[in-house]
Structures are given as structure tokens and as C-alpha cells.
Amino acid sequence: MNTIIVNTTNLVKSFGKVVALNGLNMQAPKGISGFVGKNGSGKTTTIGILLGLIKPNGGNATVFGLDCWQDSFEIRRRLGVMHEINAYPGSFSGRRFLEHVAKLYGVSQVNQTVDALLKDVGLAEAKDKPIKAYSAGMLKRLGLAQALIGNPELAILDEPTANIDPLGRLTLLDKIKEMHNNHDTSFLIATHILSDLEKICNWLIIIDSGKIADQGNIHNLTEKYSASIYKVEVSNPQLFVAAVQKLGAVDRVWEENDKVFCKVNNPEVFCEQIPKIVIELKLQLKSFQQTLGTLEEIYTQTVGEKRR
Amino acid sequence: MSRSRPRTFSRLVLWEIEGCLSLPILSLIVASAIIAVLVQSSSPRDFANSYINLYDGTSIIFLILALVASTLFSHSFAGNIGNGGLKRMLSYPVRRWQVFLSKVIATTLIVFGAYASAFTLNLYLSSLSPLEPLFYVSLFTMFLHLLLVCTVSIGISLLTGSEIISTMVSFLLVLGLDNAFDFRSYFSSQGRFTYIFGYFEQLTHLDSFFMLTNSPVTVEEVAISIAIPILVTTVGLTTAFIYFTRKMEID
């Protein structure tokens, strides 16, 4: 299960003076991969390169082992895409539009395929309405449907769940999971909604300023980041931070909402030292705990670093 | 999943046509074509020479044709770049040349279809025989004019990616050329039409009295008039095609 299907090495892309990608080394294996990063960190640009829409200035990008610029057509036959910006032909009905797309993919039983998809993404009732009458959430659903036509090996989704109501979101996530389980479809999902990823992803790619901040199996990442972060609540955080900063066992200390977070390189020494500091400074220790690994924490630690 | 071999290109052309036909501006296009034909001065002439009506008033047809064609081509290219439709389209398993040519073909067919059908009204209005050769000569010139506008609009569309700029600039460019040069110049559409029309009139109507040019039209003159739009179109569209298929980045 560890075949790499998306691979980039030292990918560089600039738009005039703006450097969008700055030596991106990204790998995504088969499975469901989350692709996260701040606004403007380069997610959409990366996706554009993977699809052969944008030509990189340097480096190398492959999907299924094929070169993204040279063999773009081969790649696109095997994947489905949902872009960040919806641009579907407004005068077509959702159904007519999907039929067209299905034919481009050479799907054999167009009607059945389209009807089933429409039902799956929850558009069965709106299928005969013209697309221009769709709501933002319905457009996202349509986007997902057209990305999944023809059971692609890989579906690239840019912001798939934005604008979708909470229940609809769960349905869509289920659909993604189901596609993965039943058809072995892999996903690369760029999103800002980490809680969505938490439910379905097994791989996480974190991008920051056009570079990989970290990537890997979600369990490994969770362990890596949560094991070394401690959350401490004390009566005088400022005083505490000043003292903790001097400890060799601590890499980094920051304060958030009156709580102190410590990134620790030697937990044993750290746990030994904290009570001493508390007593020395005559502080009141309210809580002391290792943080639980959520994607949000991984994200904050990797991408948030520069902010502090 | 069993897959049939997709006939991608013909599908794309049909899709483009279907998209064009459902545009709200389409009825406007058809109306404009009919009005353009009706507006021309069909001053009563004696029956034998009523084919001259085909010449009179074509300048307004060329003008409106230029407006409509630059609108539609700019919509099809720049509009699609701007709204992300092209990005979506090129993410499907289609080749870039297929998308480019399907747009050119579909839009040309629609505009020419509308204008050619409206233009046939002339046959009735001027009581001409459907076999009147100058009718087809006029249609042919109209087609050349359309190709020219098509080339300019696509070029500017790809350069600017802006629908409104592309529409305006390509229309104004054609309009400007037609205004700057008169009906005896190769650089105005009316001028080229005069040479082409005059030449074929001499050939087909021996009692020709139509003499816009001071002397009979020579073969060179008509050749140049035909060659200019064809040359511009060939060079322009080829350049645009190569740029679109090999270089262009869509983001």
C-alpha cells in the first residue's frame, strides 16, 4: 500500500517576482492524502503543475510515474479533478453536463453512471435544473461528481467541502471513503478544514511558502508532534515562559490563550524540571499535560512556527 | 470499468455548439444578422441588375458581423480563460489542439450560419436567382472577413485573457482599419470586397455597368484581396495554435 503515485522533486515555480513553489519535494502514496497549508502557500499551483496546466520553472513532477508536462494526457485519462473555482456551463442541466464529461472519459454506460453519481453526491433532485440555478454547495457536489466520473485511479480535489452544509459534508466524506474502499480510488485533497481530513486521511502533506513543511503517514506525524508537546497552565505564564526558555530540554516555548506550550526534546528531564521551576517561582500549577495529537496541532507546529 | 473509445473531437465541437446555442446573446446575434441585411439600401433597380443590391450596404453587414464575431470568439476564448472553464476543460482527457480547434470551428459555424442564412434573405428581397454567382462571391468574402475577426479576437484573447478587452479591441481594430482606409484599399474590408465583387461581376455579367473602381479589376488586385485575409488568418491562427498547445499556462 505504499506505492508513491504523486512525486515532485525540487519543484520551482514563480509568477513574475512571486515565488509560488520553492523547491517542493512532495510525495503522496496510494490512499487518501490531505494537502494543507496557508492561503497562498502553493497548493493550487502544485495541482496545476500535476495536471500539466502550468509548466514548472525547475524540478520534476510525476503522477503514476509519468511526467506531468510531457505525458499530461495519459495522466488526465486516469484521474479526475475538482478545481477550486467552479466554472460549469450554466445553461446545461447538471445531468446533461455530467453526460458530456462521462463521454469524454469514454464511460460505457453513461446514463446509469451519471444517475448513480448524482444520487451519491446528493443532487438527484436538482439534476434537471440548469447549473446556473445551483447554490454554492450544489456546485461543489457537482464538482465532486465530475471528478469521480469513470472511477479514476486518483481524484484531485481542491477545497471540496467549502460551502457544504455539515450533514452534506459528512455524506461527501463518506462518499470519498467509499470510493476509496470499493474502487481503490486515491485522493489528494487540498483543504483548510482539518477536521474533515482527520476523518478520512491516512497521509498528510503540509506545505508552507512553496516548500514541504512536513509530510508522512498520519499516525507517524501525530506521534512525532504530539509526543513532544506539553501544555502547561500556571498562574503567571510570562514568568514561567522566561524560566522554561532557559532549559536545555526545551526547543521552543510559546503562549496561547494563557496556556504555555513547550516543544520538548528530552521529556524525562523536562518533567523533572517543571515542578522545580514552579516551586522556585512560587507559581500555582493548574494543569500539566502532553497534548493530544490532532491535525490542528500538527499543523500549528509545522506551519505556525514562523509566526512565533 | 469498461470504456468505449471516446470520439473526443466531434464531442467537443458539439459541446461548444450546444453551449453557444444556449447563450442568451444568440437571439441577439440572429436578430442583428437579419437587421443588418434588411438595413441595407435596397434602392429599386431594374430587374436585370438587382444583384448590385448585394454590394450596397454590405459595409453595415461587415460592421455588425465584426462586432458579433469578436464578441463570440472573445467569449469562447478569453471568457473561458477568465472564468476557469478552460482550466476545467483541459483537466479532462482532451488534447489542447482539440479544444482549440473545436472552439474555432463551433464559433465560426454559428456566426457564419447566422449571417449566411440572414444573407439569403437578399435573394428574396432583390428577386435574385439562387444560382446568382455574386451571391456566393459575397458569402465567400463575408467568410474571409469572419476569419480575420476570428484571428484577431483569438490572438487578443490569449494575450490578455480578458473578455471585455478582447471584444472591444478586436472590434475597434477592424472598425478602425475600415475607417482609415476607403473602399479602394486592400486594408479595409469594404475595399477587398469591392475588388472581389467587381472582378467576379466582370466575369459573370458581361453587360456589367458596375464600375466602382476606375478601371476594370485585374487578377492581381483580386488575388491580393483574397490573399491578405487568408495570409493573416493562416499566420495568426497558426501562431495562436502553437502558443495554445505548447506554451500556454492556465491558472
Ligand SMILES: Nc1ncnc2c1ncn2[C@@H]1O[C@H](COP(=O)(O)OP(=O)(O)OP(=O)(O)O)[C@@H](O)[C@H]1O
Ligand atoms: N497566475 C498567477 N500570477 C501571479 N501570482 C500567482 C498566480 N497564481 C498563483 N500566484 C501566487 O502564487 C502563490 C501560491 O498561490 P496558490 O494559489 O498556489 O496558493 P494556495 O495554496 O492554493 O492558496 P489558497 O489556500 O488560498 O487556495 C501565491 O502567492 C499567489 O499569489
Ligand SMILES: [Mg+2]
Ligand atoms: Mg488554492
